[in-house]
Amino acid sequence: MRQVIIIGSGPAGYTAAVYAARANLSPLVIASSVEAGGELMNTTEVENFPGFPDGIQGPELMEKMQAQAEKFGAEVVYDDVVGLDIDGPVKTITLGSGAVHETSALIYATGSAYRKLGLDGEDRLSGHGVSWCATCDGFFFRERTIAVVGGGDSAMEEATFLTRFASKVYIIHRKDSLRASKIMQERAFANEKIEFVWNSQVVDVLGDGALTGVVLEDTVDGSRRELALDGLFIAIGNDPRTHLVHDKLDLTPDGTIWVDGRSSRTSVPGVFAAGDVIDPTYRQAATAAGSGTVAALDAEHFLAALGEAGAPERFDDQIERLPVA
Numbered sequence: 001m002r003q004v005i006i007i008g009s010g011p012a013g014y015t016a017a018v019y020a021a022r023a024n025l026s027p028l029v030i031a032s033s034v035e036a037g038g039e040l041m042n043t044t045e046v047e048n049f050p051g052f053p054d055g056i057q058g059p060e061l062m063e064k065m066q067a068q069a070e071k072f073g074a075e076v077v078y079d080d081v082v083g084l085d086i087d088g089p090v091k092t093i094t095l096g097s098g099a100v101h102e103t104s105a106l107i108y109a110t111g112s113a114y115r116k117l118g119l120d121g122e123d124r125l126s127g128h129g130v131s132w133c134a135t136c137d138g139f140f141f142r143e144r145t146i147a148v149v150g151g152g153d154s155a156m157e158e159a160t161f162l163t164r165f166a167s168k169v170y171i172i173h174r175k176d177s178l179r180a181s182k183i184m185q186e187r188a189f190a191n192e193k194i195e196f197v198w199n200s201q202v203v204d205v206l207g208d209g210a211l212t213g214v215v216l217e218d219t220v221d222g223s224r225r226e227l228a229l230d231g232l233f234i235a236i237g238n239d240p241r242t243h244l245v246h247d248k249l250d251l252t253p254d255g256t257i258w259v260d261g262r263s264s265r266t267s268v269p270g271v272f273a274a275g276d277v278i279d280p281t282y283r284q285a286a287t288a289a290g291s292g293t294v295a296a297l298d299a300e301h302f303l304a305a306l307g308e309a310g311a312p313e314r315f316d317d318q319i320e321r322l323p324v325a
């Protein structure tokens with residue numbers, strides 16, 4: 001039986017693995033069969049992760065995180081978790097291959113998925129003009145023409161934020177009114193750089209190597225036209241990957257996994273959650289990494305209390321300072 005198993009190999013999972021491995025807990029990381037490395041594998045330049053003043057490619061950053069975790073003894077398995085039994089003191093994890101693992105502490109770091117338009121060019125041009133994160137990528141669009149797809153608060157927030165960089169920001173919305181809160185709407189309406197494109201949906205993403213524009217379809221009369229763009233930000237929602245634990249862990253109204261205050265403790269003892277799967281707001285690599293740190297420290301604390309971990313003294317000292325609800 002393992003002491004710690006981590007589900008997910010994004011910044012949260014690998015950071016938890018670094019800490020757990022350095023605490024001699026020999027963590028097993030279930031990395032996923034096709035999406036190992038998490039969301040940053042889908043992007044190019046990452047300029048806001050501390051420690052890389054010249055930026056770093058997303059996949060390279062994730063390779064480094066994995067190497068760091070493995071260096072200290074973490075084991076990585078490229079498989080998907082398909083079943084979980086987390087009720088008792090022994091947590092049972094079933095993988096797609098049929099392998100079954102048992103652990104005392106489980107760290108759940110499965111991230112969240114940005115909703116996509118479902119168009120062919122979308123993934124192909126991800127990181128080459130198509131983005132789901134204004135905080136991450138807005139900086140790359142200085143004096144460019146971009147569009148935000150969506151009609152909710154996050155679309156208004158992204159569009160307003162992007163006007164700091166872009167010369168022009170279109171907001172493309174399927175209807176003729178927004179579902180965003182009044183204050184967010186007013187802010188967007190008052191911004192001279194923002195132009196609304198009503199009753200329109202993106203039906204094609206254009207560009208070979210880099211985005212050049214989109215094809216818009218009028219949702220009233222079905223007519224189509226092209227809109228030239230340098231950037232397309234898709235802000236139509238986000239789904240925390242909680243399907244394995246819907247009926248097992250408490251969730252928040254946002255659909256993220258509920259955790260106790262600033263800790264990673266979920267509603268089930270011995271199960272900890274970290275990263276975007278608990279975060280409806282910030283969803284950044286650095287915040288996910290910090291959250292993974294918290295989860296590893298909480299898991300270590302939990303195991304030490306069980307009498308299993310034999311936590312080193314210096315680690316106990318750190319744990320004493322953590323807020324305990």
Ligand SMILES: Cc1cc2nc3c(=O)[nH]c(=O)nc-3n(C[C@H](O)[C@H](O)[C@H](O)COP(=O)(O)OP(=O)(O)OC[C@H]3O[C@@H](n4cnc5c(N)ncnc54)[C@H](O)[C@@H]3O)c2cc1C
Pocket residue numbers: 007008009010011012013030031032033034035036037038039040042043045046047048049079080081082109110111112114126127131132133136137241244274275276277283284285286288
């Ligand atoms: C295109 C793009 C660009 C971005 N650019 C930046 C940026 O420049 N800077 C920045 O700070 N943030 C950026 N972000 C946001 C950042 O990627 C996320 O905030 C961060 O990756 C979240 O880390 P995480 O570990 O919580 O989840 P993720 O990175 O999503 O990792 C979750 C992991 O869990 C695995 N998983 C899920 N379900 C299972 C299962 N059943 N079994 C096994 N494994 C499973 C997944 O495969 C994945 O490996 C970007 C996001 C996107 C989509």
